[in-house]
Amino acid sequence: MDNKIEHEYTAEIVCPHCGYKYGDSWEYNNDDGNKIECECCDKKFILSVNFSVDYSTSKIDCEEEKKEHTYIFSHFYHKERKYGKGLDYIILPEEEQKFYKIYICEICDNNKYDEITKEEYLKENKI
Ligand SMILES: [Zn+2]
Ligand SMILES: [Zn+2]
Numbered sequence: 001m002d003n004k005i006e007h008e009y010t011a012e013i014v015c016p017h018c019g020y021k022y023g024d025s026w027e028y029n030n031d032d033g034n035k036i037e038c039e040c041c042d043k044k045f046i047l048s049v050n051f052s053v054d055y056s057t058s059k060i061d062c063e064e065e066k067k068e069h070t071y072i073f074s075h076f077y078h079k080e081r082k083y084g085k086g087l088d089y090i091i092l093p094e095e096e097q098k099f100y101k102i103y104i105c106e107i108c109d110n111n112k113y114d115e116i117t118k119e120e121y122l123k124e125n126k127i
Contacts, residue, residue: 009050017043062108069110071103076125077113 006016013022013036020040022028028036032049062069079098081089099121103112116124 013047015040015043016045017041059109060107062105062110067107069105069112070107071112072106074102074104074111076100076121077102078121078125 007014018041
């Protein structure tokens with residue numbers, strides 16, 4: 001018996017005897033390793049079904065899954081500028097400047113801004 005593969009990795013099943021190309025190969029997806037009788041020449045051949053796998057990923061959305069965010073500390077932020085159009089900005093007067101401790105959800109990357117005082121900012125954000 002000759003098990004030599006005659007047609008490798010073709011998109012459709014091709015009979016190794018007569019070269020007949022199937023148009024409905026997907027119907028044989030469960031016949032991996034089985035003997036198939038050619039629809040054209042009636043001779044038998046062994047079919048190998050090769051599946052390919054690919055992967056897609058997406059972030060988990062806590063809100064969609066109705067789960068609490070898992071916040072971890074990210075960085076401090078000193079809001080001292082007010083941006084106009086483009087790259088123009090003005091430096092805010094001291095009493096309008098704000099300080100934040102920023103957390104990021106390690107699951108979905110959602111941000112949380114906790115306002116803190118300037119004293120807290122200076123104490124915690126020593127460089
Ligand atoms: Zn055939
Ligand atoms: Zn989250």
